[in-house]
Amino acid sequence: MMIGVEQSVLFKKAKLDKAKTAQAVKNFFTEDFGHYLNLANKHLSDISSPTLDPNNVGGHDGRNHQDERIVVNLDAQACVRAVDHALSSCNYSSGIILYLFFIKKMPDTKIAERLGYQSARYYQLKNSACVEFAERLDYWRKKDSASISDLRVFLKS
Template sequence: MEFTFEGTDQNKAETAKKVRKFLEYDFQNYLNRAGMHRTDLSSPQLDPTGVSSHGGNSAENKMFRLYDYQAKCLAVYQTIMDCEENENKGIRSKSILKLRYLDDLSDSQVEARLHLSGSRYRYKKNRALCEFADRLHKWATINDTNLPDLSVYK
């Protein structure tokens, strides 16, 4: 028996563009609202499971939102760290995303650090961004938070 899934043919270029925008703008917004910095994510100690009630009072609601933004940041971090890394196969998704979006290096700095030509780096970065989109839902679910589906389908 063969199963087919509707909408699973990912538009790689549009997905990479959407993920890039998410990591450059939305992720920074989540960090700001969580009162965090990228450096706080190098060894996250967050436990977003501590809030189960949506509460009734304003202080509880504010705390819930704070925990939710921390959970979003943790989900992004875990998604990046879950991306594939296999130097023997030339797959550097985790390194590219970590250096670019967690360590906040420029594209040219990441290129140089990984000893990649410009075109090779762009190809591998787009591949990494699409992989990020594929893995994000898992970590959002584990951290009990909602994040957008970043995949764009043909």
């Protein structure tokens, strides 16, 4: 079997637990993301800001620093960058819902009203947005060399 075909078969067998994945994303934003922001010396407002430059990793001067704080700071910046990239790559409605709720801290009722959704439909879209974010974050955490854990939760076979 060719490698690409084998990977495709493995991927099709892995079923995502969408409810647990959505909850993992919500937990990440409420419990972990603020810590990454603090360590990276970033703020929620930096998420939508063009100042979060993917080429700027804290103004590293090229010297080999042994200071653990610098390593932690650089990793935290990579984590914040990966989240920013994942949010930015979500489809429009998912990105708006996640941005308004997790970054702007807008209440669900206000977001649903602003976007013109009934409550039940809004919560369906919010959970789908969380799953999309988790799937996109898997790519960006690797691309940005971030130490964020995979937020996807798979069903047991």
